[in-house]
Amino acid sequence: MNSDADGSPVSSLPDRQEVMLPTGRVSYRQAGSGPDMVFLHGLAGNSGTWIRQFEYFAARFQITAWDAPGYGNSDTVTPDIDVYADLLGAFTASLGIERFILLGHSMGGVVAGNFSGRYPDRVTRLILSCTHLGGNQRPGTPLGAKYLARLAQYEEMTPLGYGRARAESMTAPGCDPKILENFAHIAAETRKEGLEAAIRTISEADNRTPFASLDMPVLVLAGDLDKTVPKALTESLIAAIPEAVPSSSIHYLPGVAHAPYMEDVERYNKLLSDFLLFL
Numbered sequence: 001m002n003s004d005a006d007g008s009p010v011s012s013l014p015d016r017q018e019v020m021l022p023t024g025r026v027s028y029r030q031a032g033s034g035p036d037m038v039f040l041h042g043l044a045g046n047s048g049t050w051i052r053q054f055e056y057f058a059a060r061f062q063i064t065a066w067d068a069p070g071y072g073n074s075d076t077v078t079p080d081i082d083v084y085a086d087l088l089g090a091f092t093a094s095l096g097i098e099r100f101i102l103l104g105h106s107m108g109g110v111v112a113g114n115f116s117g118r119y120p121d122r123v124t125r126l127i128l129s130c131t132h133l134g135g136n137q138r139p140g141t142p143l144g145a146k147y148l149a150r151l152a153q154y155e156e157m158t159p160l161g162y163g164r165a166r167a168e169s170m171t172a173p174g175c176d177p178k179i180l181e182n183f184a185h186i187a188a189e190t191r192k193e194g195l196e197a198a199i200r201t202i203s204e205a206d207n208r209t210p211f212a213s214l215d216m217p218v219l220v221l222a223g224d225l226d227k228t229v230p231k232a233l234t235e236s237l238i239a240a241i242p243e244a245v246p247s248s249s250i251h252y253l254p255g256v257a258h259a260p261y262m263e264d265v266e267r268y269n270k271l272l273s274d275f276l277l278f279l
Contacts, residue, residue: 013051016072019094024075026091027067032058035124036100037276038092039065040108042130042258043150043198044166044187046071049105052265057272061101066091068108070194079197081134081205085115089122101276103127105261106229110134110202113237117210127219127272130226130258132233133240134205147199154195163188170258172225179262211240217247219275221260221268228258249275 014031029047031054041049047065054063069084070076077083088111092100102123104112109131116123135144143151154162163184171180218241222234231252241248251271256263 013048013054016047016067018073019091021087021090021094023077023087023090025073026069026075026087027073028064028091029054030062030064030095032060032062034059034061036092036097037061037063038088038097038100038102039063040088040102040104040112041065041068041071042106042108043195043202044163044170044183044190045105045108046186046189048186048189049261053261053269053272056265056269061276062097064092064095064097064100068111068194068198070191070197072189074194076193076197079200079204081110081114081201081207082118084111084201085118088115089119092122098122099124101125101127103129103272104131105129106131106258107198107202110205110207113207113214114205114210116216117207117213120213120215123216125217125219125276126214127221127275128237129221130223130229130234130260131237132229133207133211133237135203136206136208137203139204143199143203147203151196151199154190154192159188159190160184162190167259170228171263172223172255172257175263179259183259183262208240211237212242214242214245216245217275218245218249219271220248220250221271222250222252223256223258223260223263224252224254225257 014029018027039050047067050065067074109128116126166187167180167183253260260268
C-alpha cells in the first residue's frame with residue numbers, strides 16, 4: 001500500500017484543496033512525498049481521474065493533480081493555450097513546486113506540451129498521454145463538428161448520461177463495466193463553462209513552436225484503439241519532438257483506447273515507472 005506525506009495509506013483519492021491566484025481559484029489534490037510529479041487531466045476528467053496513479057506512485061513521488069480551469073472548483077480563465085500554461089506555472093510555483101515531472105493527458109497534454117516548451121527549465125521529464133499538438137484553428141472561428149456535437153450532447157443529457165456516453169466513446173469495446181462506471185461518474189462532474197473553454201483552447205492551440213524548445217526526456221503513450229486522438233495526430237506530435245532531446249520513448253498500448261490510465265492500469269503505470277526508474 002502506498003502512503004502519503006504523513007505515512008498514512010493512499011487507498012482513496014486525497015481531498016480537494018484550493019489555492020487563490022491573481023487569476024482566481026485553482027483546486028487540486030495532492031499526496032505522497034519525494035520528487036514532484038504533476039498530472040493534467042483531459043476534457044472528460046478532473047483531478048479524480050488519477051486515483052490509480054495516486055495509489056501507485058505516492059510512495060515515491062509527491063503527486064499533484066490539478067482541476068483545469070472550469071473543472072472541479074477551479075475558476076475559468078481566458079481560453080488560450082498560453083494562458084492555461086502560464087496558469088500551470090503560477091499554480092505550481094504557489095505550492096513551492098519549481099521543477100517537476102509533468103504528465104498531461106489529452107487536453108492536459110496540449111497544456112503540458114506548451115508549458116514544457118516555453119518553460120523547459122521547470123520540467124525534468126515530460127509524459128504526453130493520448131494527446132496532440134493542438135487544432136491550429138484561427139481564433140474565434142466556429143468550433144469543429146466533433147466538438148460541437150460534444151457540447152450538444154452535454155446540453156441534451158443528464159450529467160451521468162453524459163458521463164456514460166463519454167466513457168463508452170473513449171474506451172475500447174469490452175471495457176470492464178466497473179471501469180466504465182468510474183469513468184462516467186468523473187465525466188459527470190464536468191462543468192459547461194470548463195468544457196467550452198477547454199475545447200476552444202485546444203482547438204486554437206498550435207504547439208509546433210513550443211515543441212522545438214523541448215530539452216527533457218519525453219515519453220509518449222497512446223492507445224492503439226484510440227479514436228478520440230487517432231494515430232495520425234499522435235504521429236504528428238512524435239514528429240515534432242526534437243531529435244536533440246535527451247531521450248524519447250513511444251508506446252502504443254494494445255487493446256485500449258483513450259483512457260489507458262484506467263483501461264490498463266498495470267501496463268500504464270509500469271511504463272511510467274520504467275520511464276522514471278532512476279529518479
